[in-house]
Amino acid sequence: GDSVTQMEGPVTLSEEAFLTINCTYTATGYPSLFWYVQYPGEGLQLLLKATKADDKGSNKGFEATYRKETTSFHLEKGSVQVSDSAVYFCALSSNTGNQFYFGTGTSLTVIP
Amino acid sequence: DAGVIQSPRHEVTEMGQEVTLRCKPISGHNSLFWYRQTMMRGLELLIYFNNNVPIDDSGMPEDRFSAKMPNASFSTLKIQPSEPRDSAVYFCASSGRDRVVAGVVDTQYFGPGTRLTVL
Numbered sequence: 001g002d003s004v005t006q007m008e009g010p011v012t013l014s015e016e017a018f019l020t021i022n023c024t025y026t027a028t029g030y031p032s033l034f035w036y037v038q039y040p041g042e043g044l045q046l047l048l049k050a051t052k053a054d055d056k057g058s059n060k061g062f063e064a065t066y067r068k069e070t071t072s073f074h075l076e077k078g079s080v081q082v083s084d085s086a087v088y089f090c091a092l093s094s095n096t097g098n099q100f101y102f103g104t105g106t107s108l109t110v111i112p
Numbered sequence: 113d114a115g116v117i118q119s120p121r122h123e124v125t126e127m128g129q130e131v132t133l134r135c136k137p138i139s140g141h142n143s144l145f146w147y148r149q150t151m152m153r154g155l156e157l158l159i160y161f162n163n164n165v166p167i168d169d170s171g172m173p174e175d176r177f178s179a180k181m182p183n184a185s186f187s188t189l190k191i192q193p194s195e196p197r198d199s200a201v202y203f204c205a206s207s208g209r210d211r212v213v214a215g216v217v218d219t220q221y222f223g224p225g226t227r228l229t230v231l
Contacts (some may be wrong), residue, residue: 043116043223045222049219089155
């Protein structure tokens, strides 16, 4: 079945460091891919999405490119800030069924 | 738009009591999802509705859990009787298009969650 695998955390970075959180997926058909962010004490918020191969989603300095050849959707940011500290979830929505799959989440802590 | 609204935000109850969690989806959305989040198990889908009809409740842990969606603007998740292992944050999410019939993709929008503690 469809699934999402993301790198385990926690990840700790210094401010202004480069961030990569890996996400790979398994799916039949042509899924859409998402990154959600969860700040402490809050619900999940959509960070960015991509609906077809080679699409790049971007928001708040974060980017992710839908790579069908490597079945990946890695999240990147060139220079992280303390305010980026949160849990990041990779997710997939299958268009061959009615399912939405979340990864296990990666906790990011950015230290000044 | 007010976003997805959940109530209460926090609930503390004693084992054996009935708990009812409430959700108001975004107006115009016709799919609604209930999730549970714990440190041990992460984010789990409990049940989802499309056009007020339950489509998949395979994630509902046991008969103590039940969910209803009497109309397009309201849903409840009930636990009766509650147990300490039900302690978690419960999220409601909604999305906009007919994912069952059309098979199209849409984004889920989450509420702030209800933090449930069962003593």
